Amino acid sequence: MSRMNLSMPIGAERQQAKGIVFDVQAYSVHDGPGCRTLFFLSGCPLKCTWCANPEGWKVRQRLMYAEQKCKYEAFNCERCIERCPRNAIHINNQNKVVINRDICSGCNTYECAEACRDEAIRVSGKEFTLDDFIHIVSRDRQFWSGNGGVTFTGGEPMVQKDFLLAALKYCKEAYIHTAIETCGCVPSETFRTIIPYIDFMFMDLKNMDNEKHIEETGMSNKQVLDNITIAAGPEFKGRLIIRKPVIPGFNHNMKDMIKTADFMASLNLKEINLLPFHRMGDSKWTQLGVVYPFTELESMDPTELIPYISVFEERGIHCYIGSNTPF
């Protein structure tokens, strides 16, 4: 405990900010300068069909069910069914355990997960106080060395703006480098409140075509473009890199790349990072009881993105593929 007392800003009132965090990863080496600790904040305005972390869409804990871990078939284990006070779990006519998500979404007691010995049902996401955050950060900062720090990702970290702001303010008082991965789809007012505390920002620009954008993410790109414009201006003092996950059938085409490059050039933005499509979100979708939209599609070979590099370089923009971003 003495360690945490040491790390509290002197004279600071203990803040009550709380958030939902669905993962913490230490020694992250691809998400900002140096070695970092990643905080995955729950909640996202978008519903991207390729999302790798769909459990982070809502600002709440999520129930995940991994069928292959379940012991119902092996020895008729029905502990979850017996314990659920809302009768949300039943066996369907194909002899499978089925969770009624409509009933579940109102639950915050999770008797079923507690009952499951095999972690087939588990709760993703954990309530985090600012103290919890400080505890981890003050431990990990001993190990980052040099220019490492904290990266906030998600979900969309700006959705939990109060918790994020409290955490960022702590970081700044404690001389900690901050990075964020944002989809940019938040009210400009929120965006403006957050960015003064950010040293390094990855901002997604998924598609220049608004209709396409709405189709695959559920939201218009107007807010995104507005916020990129703000970030390109004098209000943001840190380093900004635009990020684009390249998805076949969505933005894997020259037209979108040219439009993106032109837009960036108009704002005098200098760096973009293209991420090849991968299937990492696959099993998580299933565990949430949702169908993964890309059941047929293979992960992309990063070399497919090489032709796009010149589009950006011709406009004086550095283009990095995959995890090759220099920090």
Next chain:
Amino acid sequence: MSLKLEDILKEKGVPISFQYGGTAPDEIVGREVKKDPHPRVKKLKNLFLQTLSSASCEFPYWYTRKFQETEGDLVIMRRAEALKSAFLHITPTIYPGELLVGGKTYHYRGSFPMPWMSESYYMAKEDELFQAALKSGSASAGEVSTFGTGGGNVTQSVGKVTSIAGKFGMRAEEVPALVKLAREWVGKSVDDLGHKYEQMVPEYQMKEQIMRSVICMFDSGYTLPQGREVINYYYPLQYGFDSLIEMCNECKDAVAGRAHGDGITGMDRLYFYEAAKTILEGVSGWIENYAKEAARLQQVAKTEVERKEYGDLVDILYHIAHKQPRTFREALQLTTFIHLAVINEDAISGMSPGRVGQILWPWFEQDMEAGRITEDEVVELLECHRVKFSLIDCFACAGVVGGVLAGNTFNNLALGGVTRDGKSAANRLEMLILEAGIRCDSTQPTLSVLYDDKLPEEFLLKAIECDKMGAGYPAWMNNRGGIEFMMKNYAKEGMDLTNARAFSIGGCLETSPGIWKELVLNDRKYWIPGGAGQPTSVGVHFIANPKVLELVLTNGFDHRTGEQVYPPHNKKLDTYEELWETFQEYYAMTCDCLTTTNNIQHDIWRKHNMAIFNSLLKPDCLDKGQHIGNMGYRFNATYNIESCGTINMVNSLAAMKKLVYDDKKYTFDEMKEALLNNFGFKTAAEVGSFSLGTQEKKDGIDKYDDIHSDCLRAPKYGNDDPYADEILRAYEEWFCEMCGDYESLYAKPLYPCQISVSTHGAQGAVTLASPDGRLAGTTYADGSMSAYPGTDRNGPYALFESATCWDHSQSQNSQMNMKIHPNAVIGVEGSKKLLDLTRAYMRKGGYHIQYNIVDSKMLIDAQKSPENYRELLVRVAGFTQYWCEIGKPIQDEVIARTEYEGV
């Protein structure tokens, strides 16, 4: 098909993903850094890879013959004459293309038995003496130790080659000669004599039971009585053999017949100088024999290039057989001969060359200034040096060489650290040593960086580049921590800050004392570091901590051997405190009986088999006129107590505390029953695998499922969980202190040594299931600070936080192994971040960290198709070894280690 634990756990969502921080790609990812040695060295290295370990009787024959001829003389003189005769009779052999010559025997790769140490292993299997040897506790470790069956190991007899000591091939016609030689030493070897007297120790019976249960891995006094120390090349480098012989004569004149106030050993000095002179003549003559062989080859050489090369060798070898070396190449060649001479004098593993880049700096600097050599030529020589050292084999019984060393010989070369006056000691030659280590990846010498914040960034990044080549070296040791340990342990013998800075690593990571000596070359003065202490890993060899805990739970009874090892404590173990105290009591009994019996073995060794050549090399034997046995070395408080399986013990205590004492979820008896029934699983030996994940359940037994699940989910070390870490801290503070309660034969307190080498395989094999959920017979966590595979679920920073909850400088060492996927450290950014990780652990006070940068899938593939991976090197626990030359229990453990992907 029975259910495997890995699948069961997968279902439970508990551990055993063995990956942290993301998912590795499906295809096997190779290592990023890969270079080739010079063409000449490539040939020599290939020859090494194709050569099997071979044993010969030449050395033991001439040794034994001379020893018998001198019957009646003083033992030290008989030994000196015997060694001299043996050296002079080694058939000098030079292999085509060698720039550096010399070998332990005429075989390219191999060694020879020393029946004067211990002879029973070489008896014919049907011989009654051999059978008698099997019955003693010391043979037990051999039974549970396994070698890798590939590479250079000869584990089975083929055609006219007989496999001996589990590793070496010997010509069938030489075997009767070996048996005859061995018979000559019956009742006279260090083993036999030591055994005779150790039986007089009242605790002897308990010691035998402890050895049979493999709570202790092996006896120290007659197996590898020296080694795990740092050699000192200074005297021959400074004076040359002729001057040293002259000095011995002068010293004899000065001390002959004069006690000089020392009524007990004052007179011994005359005999030591005479013995030193004798052996110096032997070694000098041995080098000269190589010069003669080079001259013969020059005569028969077919090309002008070969004639020139052999001509150069003749010149070099004649010169260094007598005088101070003139060039870098001569100095390197001389140190190589000195090294081989020391390890031919006694059964030794872990004779470390020390800080070679700083020792040979004077010659490198002057050669470079004079334009006598290029950096490329230096790298080529250093590559040859690597091949030469990798050819060294150590001859001891199977239990020691296989079960402990995994066939490795631990010649550790240290880099970095600080100079005598506290500045960075890294130099250009050390950059070239790293380069040679990258180009010519091989087991020896293994490299260690003495990490200090003062070391320059480009040097540290070069060392990281070498790590990324994937062979597991350099390991990283904490220079400040080492200096603190030097001051703590050796202050009473005069250690000061200046000489503490001369420390280096003996063996895999035994922090060893050294001092600076002033070297003069062409009127220029330099300070060079070198070893000045006794072997730093002798004494109590590897106590299986989880096994001691097991016997606490079973009231001192070993269910594997069916023996009552410890006197029954007959306690109810109602509280955690009582459990912990009983563990301490059994542990103390173990240390006590092993110390007293080992002291007797070592005493016989020092009286009958004392080091003469190694002694004269090390300060201050030549000054004092006393060999190692008479405490001629500057530092003698070097005996230690080695532990193994610390983390499984910590996790087991945590599980007991949580489930039995705090939460009272299970009774003591329920826990004990589950352990005795291996949680309803088959034994590891039945399954043929030694890692936890692949163990198989017995059909139809599920009554232990709940308790096993709870044991696996109990708090584990490595997660920054104070519940488990507090147990580790309490253990360390107790252990580091209690070692000092025991006294070595040199009347010095013992200290803790916390490395596992390969004993976590063999000692895991004899241990029942443990309360941490580990199953019977499976390998322990390696080292002392590595998490048990798959249980560190919160990333490396949480692991580091747990590991540094105690002060590492209280111990000779600690050991942290980490396996990292090549993708996590790719590119320049990856290099910098790996350095960040290393630096962070060092700054936090971690003593040692080393990396396996390898894709686990490659290791699994290599286990299936070893023929495709002859050259695959991996880091085990303080050393690098060819994958195919290590035993399956350790292979399984390396595969299972948590792999950091670094998202």
